Amino acid sequence: MENQFLSLFEVSIAFEESHLFFPRIVSWVLVGLLAIILLSKSKKVAPALRRAGQAVMHGSDGFDRKRFFGTILLIVIYFYMMAVVGDVFPNTGYGFLFVSIPFIFLLALLYVDEKTKKNVLVIALTSVVAPALAWYVLSELFRITLP
Numbered sequence: 001m002e003n004q005f006l007s008l009f010e011v012s013i014a015f016e017e018s019h020l021f022f023p024r025i026v027s028w029v030l031v032g033l034l035a036i037i038l039l040s041k042s043k044k045v046a047p048a049l050r051r052a053g054q055a056v057m058h059g060s061d062g063f064d065r066k067r068f069f070g071t072i073l074l075i076v077i078y079f080y081m082m083a084v085v086g087d088v089f090p091n092t093g094y095g096f097l098f099v100s101i102p103f104i105f106l107l108a109l110l111y112v113d114e115k116t117k118k119n120v121l122v123i124a125l126t127s128v129v130a131p132a133l134a135w136y137v138l139s140e141l142f143r144i145t146l147p
Contacts, residue, residue, distance in 0.1 A: 019145040070110045078103040086147035093139035093146030100131035 013021055038045060055063040078099060086095025105127035112119055138144045 015145075019147070022144060067110055071107065074103060074107055074110070082147045091145055093135050096139075096146040097131055097135040100134075101127050104130060 056068070082095045082099045084095075085098050089095060105123060108123040108127065109115065109120070112123065135146065139146050
């Protein structure tokens with residue numbers, strides 16, 4: 001009886017699919033939250049999307065094309081390079097670590113208003129410490145396979 005009860009708390013995941021476990025959970029949670037937002041704010045979302053589309057296509061005051069398209073470009077490069085570097089160091093998480101550092105640095109530089117020496121130093125420090133800490137916790141402590 002006790003063994004059957006304790007078996008409810010055991011989780012077995014095949015190694016070949018272990019890297020997909022948390023992304024699937026997070027994806028479904030995000031889809032659910034998006035559905036809740038769209039349903040609860042549907043009267044405000046449609047006009048806002050229309051205005052955003054016009055701002056992207058025709059430009060308007062307050063819309064920063066450089067930051068918008070720079071962010072999209074950086075994200076595309078980030079995911080592509082994570083796969084490339086992850087193939088060089090399989091099952092180590094170095095793809096995540098080595099690509100996240102320049103991604104966070106460049107993204108922060110894109111959004112910072114004043115590029116002073118102090119701001120760039122803080123951005124550089126943060127772009128190294130944050131991914132390294134995330135990599136250590138996920139990869140080393142929780143043994144989650146990262147790209």
